[in-house]
Amino acid sequence: MKRFAEDPSIEAKRRHPPPQTVDPAIEALVNDVIGQVADKWTMLVLETLEEGGVLRFTEIARAVGGISQKMLTKTVRQMERDGLLTRTVHPVVPPHVDYALTELGRSLGAAFCGVWIWAEAHYAEVESARRAFREREAAGAG
Amino acid sequence: MKRFAEDPSIEAKRRHPPPQTVDPAIEALVNDVIGQVADKWTMLVLETLEEGGVLRFTEIARAVGGISQKMLTKTVRQMERDGLLTRTVHPVVPPHVDYALTELGRSLGAAFCGVWIWAEAHYAEVESARRAFREREAAGAG
DNA sequence: CCTCACGCTCTCCTTTCGGTAACTATGGAA
DNA sequence: TTCCATAGTTACCGAAAGGAGAGCGTGAGG
Numbered sequence A, B: 001m002k003r004f005a006e007d008p009s010i011e012a013k014r015r016h017p018p019p020q021t022v023d024p025a026i027e028a029l030v031n032d033v034i035g036q037v038a039d040k041w042t043m044l045v046l047e048t049l050e051e052g053g054v055l056r057f058t059e060i061a062r063a064v065g066g067i068s069q070k071m072l073t074k075t076v077r078q079m080e081r082d083g084l085l086t087r088t089v090h091p092v093v094p095p096h097v098d099y100a101l102t103e104l105g106r107s108l109g110a111a112f113c114g115v116w117i118w119a120e121a122h123y124a125e126v127e128s129a130r131r132a133f134r135e136r137e138a139a140g141a142g
Numbered sequence C: 001c002c003t004c005a006c007g008c009t010c011t012c013c014t015t016t017c018g019g020t021a022a023c024t025a026t027g028g029a030a
Numbered sequence D: 001t002t003c004c005a006t007a008g009t010t011a012c013c014g015a016a017a018g019g020a021g022a023g024c025g026t027g028a029g030g
Helices: A008-012 A024-037 A040-052 A057-064 A069-081 A103-141 B008-012 B024-037 B040-052 B057-064 B069-081 B103-141
Strands: A085-090 A096-101 B085-090 B096-101
Touching: A024 B040, A024 B103, A040 A057, A040 A069, A040 A096, A040 A103, A040 B024, A057 A069, A057 A096, A069 A085, A069 B103, A096 A103, A103 B024, A103 B069, A103 B103, B040 B057, B040 B069, B040 B096, B040 B103, B057 B069, B057 B096, B069 B085, B096 B103
Parallel strands: none
Antiparallel strands: A085 A096, B085 B096
8 A cells, every 4th residue: 555644754754743632543443433424325314314213114215315225225234233223123024124213323413413504504605616616627628 | 216215106105294394406405415525535634624724735645544645636626626625736846735624614624523523422332333233143143 | 867755647456336126035915 | 826015135237436556747956
């Protein structure tokens, strides 16, 4: 691997010391958790369960919209693994499985709340920024 | 496509009406923005710039850790396009480019703050949930 | 002359994402 | 008997993510 962080010479010639407030090992773990949790489908399922309460597989699918069975299965399995939700199988026929957020999942939902609010408040700005960028690009190319 | 949301019969047999508080078109746009912005590298770069101020390419790379040049280039370009940061090229040799968050970027950083705090507070819980899940899996298989 | 620095870009490669379709089990309905 | 419903699993496929490593341009330092 030729990653930047692995070149000690760069580290050595920092002119100002890095403001290390947290343990780098902890930070790596946090970054890892962020990476796993900052997933589109995870966020969408999380929000769906937050506002829908206990839901079945197809109910989540319908509410999220545009997700395939495969990805929904994978997403809820991962969330179950991470302790964000519980999966309850009722041994009846036809199968009945329902999903509910755990306390951990609800707390993550609350944490993501700010991002939802941001997105609702600023999506128009993002779109206009993209238009402006495209125009600058076109002007630069032409 | 065989997505759940496209089957009207499922829609028809909902026993309780969906609590439609927002325009579905707006919601789709918001989901789109969420999808673009809820990216691992975007979040990491955002946090780096938030606490580092104006930084150069390699400084971001070093601070983020584990990102390849390719992905960093792509991530900052996308963030520039979305109006989250500004990219300033100084025409000197060797090249000098620096990156700074815009107001929009800072506001997104603030919104993500809750997620960072959550991750720092709960990463241990996530890890223990994973261990427990693996054990349950192993017990189920054995 | 050679080398290094920086911020890329490019190619090559593997892994993951994600969709489609077919299949599973099973009790009840037609 | 055949079909249906649910919650998947599996196989197959193309697209995209993402890493490795090389190269580029050019001025300063050796």
